[in-house]
Amino acid sequence: MKPLKWIAGVMSLATASFAVAQGPTPNEATRFVQAGRLLADPATGRVEQNKTLVIRDGRVAEIRDGFVGEGQGTVIDLRDAFVLPGLIDSHVHLTGEQNPNSRLDEVTRSSAEQAMIGAGFAHKTLMAGFTTVADLGAENNAIFALREAVQRGDVPGPRIIAAGSAVSVHGGHGDANGFRDDILHLLSPTSVCSGADDCMRAVRLQVRAGADIIKITATGGVLSNTAAGLAQQFSDAELAAIVQAAHRMGRQVTAHAHGVDGINAFLKAGGDSVEHGTYLDAESIRLFKRPGTYLVPTLLAGDFVARVAASPGNFLTPAQTAKALEAGPKMLDMARRAHEGGVHIAFGTDTGVSAHGDNAQEFALLVKAGLTPLEAIQAATISAAAHLKIADQAGKITVGMPADMVAVSGDPLSDVRTLEKMRFVMKGGTVYRAD
Numbered sequence: 001m002k003p004l005k006w007i008a009g010v011m012s013l014a015t016a017s018f019a020v021a022q023g024p025t026p027n028e029a030t031r032f033v034q035a036g037r038l039l040a041d042p043a044t045g046r047v048e049q050n051k052t053l054v055i056r057d058g059r060v061a062e063i064r065d066g067f068v069g070e071g072q073g074t075v076i077d078l079r080d081a082f083v084l085p086g087l088i089d090s091h092v093h094l095t096g097e098q099n100p101n102s103r104l105d106e107v108t109r110s111s112a113e114q115a116m117i118g119a120g121f122a123h124k125t126l127m128a129g130f131t132t133v134a135d136l137g138a139e140n141n142a143i144f145a146l147r148e149a150v151q152r153g154d155v156p157g158p159r160i161i162a163a164g165s166a167v168s169v170h171g172g173h174g175d176a177n178g179f180r181d182d183i184l185h186l187l188s189p190t191s192v193c194s195g196a197d198d199c200m201r202a203v204r205l206q207v208r209a210g211a212d213i214i215k216i217t218a219t220g221g222v223l224s225n226t227a228a229g230l231a232q233q234f235s236d237a238e239l240a241a242i243v244q245a246a247h248r249m250g251r252q253v254t255a256h257a258h259g260v261d262g263i264n265a266f267l268k269a270g271g272d273s274v275e276h277g278t279y280l281d282a283e284s285i286r287l288f289k290r291p292g293t294y295l296v297p298t299l300l301a302g303d304f305v306a307r308v309a310a311s312p313g314n315f316l317t318p319a320q321t322a323k324a325l326e327a328g329p330k331m332l333d334m335a336r337r338a339h340e341g342g343v344h345i346a347f348g349t350d351t352g353v354s355a356h357g358d359n360a361q362e363f364a365l366l367v368k369a370g371l372t373p374l375e376a377i378q379a380a381t382i383s384a385a386a387h388l389k390i391a392d393q394a395g396k397i398t399v400g401m402p403a404d405m406v407a408v409s410g411d412p413l414s415d416v417r418t419l420e421k422m423r424f425v426m427k428g429g430t431v432y433r434a435d
Contacts, residue, residue, distance in 0.1 A: 036050065040398060042084070047413070050067060052065075053403070059400060083407045083424075084405065084407075086405055094121045096114065096118075097355060100315035115142040126432055131158050135161070138164065140165055140210070158427070159427075163212070166216060167215070167217070169192065173219070190202070191206055196237045199234070200241045200245040203251075207251060213253075215255075215275075221256060230326070252272040256275045276301075297348070297369070298348050300349045300354050304353055309324035360422075363417070377419075402429075403427075405426050
């Protein structure tokens with residue numbers, strides 16, 4: 001009974017929050033957000049004082065000097081707050097979360113149950129200030145249904161760019177591992193492939209199923225329950241076939257990649273972005289300089305698995321523990337070297353490994369890796385928007401753009417941890433949080 005009660009509670013919370021967060025009634029069609037400090041375009045780093053954002057039909061209609069709007073519509077008073085664009089997390093997994101029962105969850109939760117659980121996690125993510133996310137690995141039916149429900153307004157959550165099931169090699173990271181043989185065949189997704197032609201098939205099936213972006217597992221992974229290492233798993237021919245097939249169908253390709261051989265092979269094949277990048281080298285940094293190519297460091301995931309693996313309450317399997325202790329501690333230095341080398345960095349957490357709602361903890365880790373607070377914010381706004389090719393929808397606050405904005409007390413350009421305590425969240429002109 002406990003899981004069912006928990007799901008009911010999550011949905012009750014989400015429904016209650018959504019009821020509060022309905023769009024404006026006709027006599028409130030215009031909203032005036034009075035911002036004491038405003039970072040409208042993180043590209044400039046310029047903070048403007050005493051501005052009013054005029055919101056109509058879910059978009060920014062005007063940005064006026066001073067505090068205006070009294071008697072003209074709904075006034076939202078953020079005169080003592082710091083306002084910035086809605087945040088973007090380029091790597092999440094909304095339909096689950098690592099826990100001691102994760103392996104059991106794989107074989108007991110239906111796609112419908114995963115979607116319902118995902119609705120609760122989507123709400124948590126939105127309340128944490130993330131108005132757009134890329135979900136990079138979930139059961140197709142569950143994540144695509146959740147994406148559509150959020151888009152229709154049935155469920156409160158961030159805008160979702162969804163990959164669905166990752167394209168993976170048989171027996172590698174992304175395939176089912178660690179169960180008896182007959183169960184493995186039931187759990188293995190249609191996106192698992194071997195050989196260039198078969199991998200093109202897998203990409204095309206994901207596009208047909210509804211994938212916005214193609215996610216592949218170019219190397220082994222920490223949380224796959226197999227002692228198959230963290231090195232390259234696709235052949236060079238398979239990587240080239242995947243990238244070509246995706247690009248021909250208008251999809252970019254991002255690769256889970258830890259080992260340097262897999263990172264470099266994927267980038268040489270024309271891949272668009274790399275998730276994790278743990279063992280990148282000088283050659284990787286050179287390859288990342290290709291225009292439009294991004295690294296998503298996911299430092300929070302590395303920090304989380306390393307801490308769990310070293311803790312008395314470690315719930316990871318022996319295969320997972322060995323890889324977590326090997327890779328996790330190396331990720332901070334990787335991000336530091338990448339930043340020093342001029343690699344374009346987009347914010348992403350791999351949340352679902354760590355707890356949903358804690359996404360903003362990535363900012364402090366990026367700063368620890370050498371980014372300035374502004375650079376960390378840029379990674380979660382303009383850089384993430386460019387990486388995901390949604391710069392016309394997210395990443396800044398400007399006339400004509402969707403009204404996605406958040407506010408905090410204090411100054412995140414001085415202390416980036418202030419972003420961990422969100423005070424106000426608006427997505428598409430609808431207020432979801434106002435503390």
